[in-house]
Each structure stands twice: as structure tokens, then as C-alpha cells.
Amino acid sequence: MSYSVFDLFKVGIGPSSSHTVGPMVAGGRFIAELKESGQFEQVTRVSARLHGSLAHTGKGHASDVAVLLGLGGNQPDTIDPADVTGIVEHIRGNGVLNLAGEKEILFTEPTDLIFDFEEVLPAHSNGMCLYAYGADGNELRSSRYYSIGGGFVANEEEMSADRVIAAPEVAIPYDYTTAEELLRMGEISDKTFPEMVFSNECAWASPNDVRAGLDNIWNTMRNCMERGMKAEGILPGGLDVKRRAKYLRQTLDSDIHRNAALPHECMDWISLWAIAVNEENASGGRIVTAPTNGAAGVIPAVIRYYEEMCPGADKIGIHDFLLAATAVGILIKLNASISGAEAGCQGEVGSACAMAAGGLAAALGGTNKQVENAAEIGLEHHLGMTCDPVGGLVQIPCIERNAMGAVKAINAASLALRGDGDHYVTLDAVIETMRQTGEDMQSKYKETSQGGLAVNVVAC
Ligand code: SF4
Structure with a gap:
């Protein structure tokens, strides 16, 4: 596989590509998965758990904010940095999250967004889990993501196959690895x-x-x-x-x-x-x-x-x-x-x-x-x-x-x-x-x- 110049040089927001951009991208991917599987309409609650380095330096790197923004349907390259504070204040002040920007659900940050300092996920230090629940409180879906640097995000399957979603796979004339x-x-x-x-x-x-x-x-x-x-x-x-x-x-x-x-x-x-x-x-x-x-x-x-x-x-x-x-x-x-x-x-x-x-x-x-x-x-x-x-x-x-x-x-x-x-x-x-x-x-x-x-x- 190869990467494009536009994979390495990605427009986003600060302060961290792995701890801010990556978690935001992961939030967006989770929403996309919920939609693709037809589960999005049933979701009444979501939660997130950040592990390893994401837990240890996540506060300072605004990983919590990034997850909220991603679940809210915001993209790192298009969100206006000036809007971030208002979006987050709305969530924290009202206890509601506008999921994918489409429907408001209750969100209690102290219990729904956890920094887990104990467990490091197996594939990478920057691991996170996202969960979605239905009206009966049962889990509809959970996904594990790794933010592997530079804003790149891989799920469990991609990590084990050593395949990271980057530029679409095409035949390139100069396919080099060294x-x-x-x-x-x-x-x-x-x-x-x-x-x-x-x-x-x-x-x-x-x-x-x-x-x-x-x-x-x-x-x-x-x-x-x-x-x-x-x-x-x-x-x-x-x-x-x-x-x-x-x-x-x-x-x-x-x-x-x-x-x-x-x-x-x-x-x-x-x-x-x-x-x-x-x-x-x-x-x-x-x-x-x-x-x-x-x-x-x-x-x-x-x-x-x-x-x-x-x-x-x-x-x-x-x-x-x-x-x-x-x-x-x-x-x-x-x-x-x-x-x-x-x-x-x-x-x-x-x-x-x-x-x-x-x-x-x-x-x-x-x-x-x-x-x-x-x-x-x-x-x-x-x-x-x-x-x-x-x-x-x-x-x-x-x-x-x-x-x-x-x-x-x-x-x-x-x-x-x-x-x-x-x-x-x-x-x-x-x-x-x-x-x-x-x-x-x-x-x-x-x-x-x-x-x-x-x-x-x-x-x-
Ligand atoms: S690798 Fe660590 S010390 Fe170096 S720029 Fe990133 S956060 Fe700072």
C-alpha cells in the first residue's frame, strides 16, 4: 500500500494529530458505521473510553473534546476552530450531544467519556472504544480504534492486517518501500x-x-x-x-x-x-x-x-x-x-x-x-x-x-x-x-x- 502527499499533509485542527485529529476521525467513523449498519436511528446513548497514551495525555491534547466533535459529525478539515468552544459548551452545559449533527441524545460526560489509565489496548498505545446503546439500554454496537499518528486511524481489523485506510488502493508507477x-x-x-x-x-x-x-x-x-x-x-x-x-x-x-x-x-x-x-x-x-x-x-x-x-x-x-x-x-x-x-x-x-x-x-x-x-x-x-x-x-x-x-x-x-x-x-x-x-x-x-x-x- 502507499500513501499520498495528502495523507501526510492533512488540514485539521490543533493541538495533536494523534490525540485530537485521530479521535475526531474515529468519532466520525463510528457514526458512519452506525449509519451503514442501519443502527443509527435506534441509538439513544453513546459512550467512549480512551486508553493508554490517549488517557494519560488526552486532557492536555483535547482528546475528549475531539471525541465529542467527531460524534457530533464534525470533520477536522472543515470545522471552524472558532466554533469548537461553543459546541463543547453546549454539550457540557446541557448534557446533550447532537449525534452526527442530526439528533440530540442525552450525554453525561463524567460517565459517558472515560479516561482509562489502567488498560492499554493491545495493538497501539493510542487506543479507544466507542459504544452505542438503544432505548432498552442494551449495547447496539462497539468499535475499537487506534490513532496511530499523523491523524491516521485504524480499526482492529486494519491493525491486525497492517492495513491503514489512506489513499484508495490504485496501481502507482513508483511503488517503493525503501x-x-x-x-x-x-x-x-x-x-x-x-x-x-x-x-x-x-x-x-x-x-x-x-x-x-x-x-x-x-x-x-x-x-x-x-x-x-x-x-x-x-x-x-x-x-x-x-x-x-x-x-x-x-x-x-x-x-x-x-x-x-x-x-x-x-x-x-x-x-x-x-x-x-x-x-x-x-x-x-x-x-x-x-x-x-x-x-x-x-x-x-x-x-x-x-x-x-x-x-x-x-x-x-x-x-x-x-x-x-x-x-x-x-x-x-x-x-x-x-x-x-x-x-x-x-x-x-x-x-x-x-x-x-x-x-x-x-x-x-x-x-x-x-x-x-x-x-x-x-x-x-x-x-x-x-x-x-x-x-x-x-x-x-x-x-x-x-x-x-x-x-x-x-x-x-x-x-x-x-x-x-x-x-x-x-x-x-x-x-x-x-x-x-x-x-x-x-x-x-x-x-x-x-x-x-x-x-x-x-x-x-
Ligand atoms: S512527540 Fe511529544 S514532545 Fe515531540 S512534539 Fe509531539 S508531543 Fe511534543
Whole structure:
């Protein structure tokens, strides 16, 4: 099976792709199942149980809100983030849930939405069960879902068959599962990574639609960044983290006007762009998974660096960036994981850094071997990075970590572009190392907020 660029870069809302977007998608899938089975009309009550990492950091990641929104028939890509508070206040204030947006049923949140801290479901740490009951109180249906990172959701059957619903199954011209295969396909076809990924995308959509979709991804990322640079105040969740993108922008602008910019200020701009996106994510704003919400700032910051600071940058370069980043993201998703709950932060910010490094190298005209090398460097130097969000919120260390990941990605691309593409460690070897490291990592470092900074920095 393969994934599309539009699977990896999905428009949704913050703060988490696995803990917010995924549970919302699961709620929607449950509704669809009820309708398909003809049981929807009989439903008078629903309940949800969140397990594992979804229980441990679900509050901070708004997983409860996401389930309510999904059961209410809302979609992550179309819901207006400004409407979320009103919808949830209505449910909580009145004790009713507008199921699928079609019928109001009673909903008592303390008993109908449970965070189960004891049981971890077998297939993945981000497990959840949804139940529907009839008027006699008997269960009509129950379904188990896993939110496996990046907004991807799989049911029990899909997990056991290792088959995740993504882009519809079609024959694609470049069906690769390893970087080695992709490099070989490039040699035989004399095509670049972006050209091969573009050809694959055209198996699902027309070339014009693919290009329009890529423009939409970048426009949504850019709008998110602009909103982040204008907003001020405290991020929600209780840590009292002050938004700083606007202030950073002002100080950088004033340095330009005073002609006082130092050479390394280039890095501050990159950090600013990443931070702006991640502050929007932390406040539940409109976000593009890249490949997850927690790591959503890295790729936009590096694209903006390309767009504003690299001579000759153009729209096709941005498309090439996203397409090459997709090739890298697919390799990681197929062979390791992009989920913090599965692999720690190496799977989120590490993957985003590798994708951004490969994307930038491609946009700057790198050879396939240089693109692969850039991605490899980006991922290699995130190996072992744990996930330990303070207070279960996607704020500390996540926001700054994206800034670091973006700067590192540019460094990785630059190093690779100064070489001839020959290098010792392959991208495939690093991805496999990340998989093994993630497997060996204790669960307290995998999005449970039970280790690392989460226990050494006291949440207020
Ligand atoms: S520490 Fe990394 S993996 Fe964990 S929530 Fe933050 S960004 Fe995601």
C-alpha cells in the first residue's frame, strides 16, 4: 500500500494529530458505521473510553473534546476552530450531544467519556472504544480504534492486517518501500524524487488537482504562520505559557530597521516561523499535519526559509519540496513510525526534520542521492529523542523543539548539498534504527507525560 502527499499533509485542527485529529476521525467513523449498519436511528446513548497514551495525555491534547466533535459529525478539515468552544459548551452545559449533527441524545460526560489509565489496548498505545446503546439500554454496537499518528486511524481489523485506510488502493508507477528502491527507480527512470512522487499522485488525481492541492497545503501552512505571528496572550491548558511569536517578529523587524541584524539572525527568523505555527497548534487553530501536529512547524518554517531567503525560489520549488518530503515521510511511516506514542519525539520532530531536509535539498536542485543524504542526516541526529510534554500539553518542549528541528533540517540539507551524495549511513538504516530505538524506549517517554521534562518541570 502507499500513501499520498495528502495523507501526510492533512488540514485539521490543533493541538495533536494523534490525540485530537485521530479521535475526531474515529468519532466520525463510528457514526458512519452506525449509519451503514442501519443502527443509527435506534441509538439513544453513546459512550467512549480512551486508553493508554490517549488517557494519560488526552486532557492536555483535547482528546475528549475531539471525541465529542467527531460524534457530533464534525470533520477536522472543515470545522471552524472558532466554533469548537461553543459546541463543547453546549454539550457540557446541557448534557446533550447532537449525534452526527442530526439528533440530540442525552450525554453525561463524567460517565459517558472515560479516561482509562489502567488498560492499554493491545495493538497501539493510542487506543479507544466507542459504544452505542438503544432505548432498552442494551449495547447496539462497539468499535475499537487506534490513532496511530499523523491523524491516521485504524480499526482492529486494519491493525491486525497492517492495513491503514489512506489513499484508495490504485496501481502507482513508483511503488517503493525503501529508499534504496526509490534511488534505483530514479536511476532507471532518470527522474527525481519529486517527479516520481508527482507521477504517483497523478494515479489518484489529475496533475492540475495535485498542483492545486499542493498550493492549498502551503497556503494553509502560511496562513497559520501569519496568524501565529499576530496573536498574543497565554496559551490554553494551564501552564501559562506566553505566546512569543509576535514579540519575536517585532524584535526581528526592529533589528532590520536599525540595520542591526547579525548573520545568525537568519536562524531567529526560522525559529519564529516554526514557533508561530506551533503556537497556533497549541491553541487549537487550523493546522496542517507535517507529518503530525506536534511537529507541524518544522516543514513550514523551512519552506518559508526557501521561499524568502533562497535566490530563485518559486512555486514549483515549493511543490518539489512537498513531494520530496512526502517520499521521506512515506518511507518512515512504512518502515518505522511518525507517532510520538510509538516512537517518541524522534518519530515526530525527527521525521519532520528528515522530511524538511530532503524537501529543501530537492527544492534547491539536489540529486536524488543528496536528497536521501539530507533526510538521513536530519533523522540520524534525532535518534533517541523522547516525548515528554509537560502537563500533557503540546507546548513544552514541543514548540521550541520545532524551531530546533527546522534549523537542523537546513543544516542537514546544506551539508548534503556540499557533498556528492555518497555517504556512509543510509536513510533505510537510520529509519530501521529509529524503529528499534522506539521499540526499546520505555513507555514513560512515549507521549504519556510520565517521564523526562514532564516530571522534572512542575506544571502549575
Ligand atoms: S514532545 Fe515531540 S512527540 Fe511529544 S508531543 Fe511534543 S512534539 Fe509531539
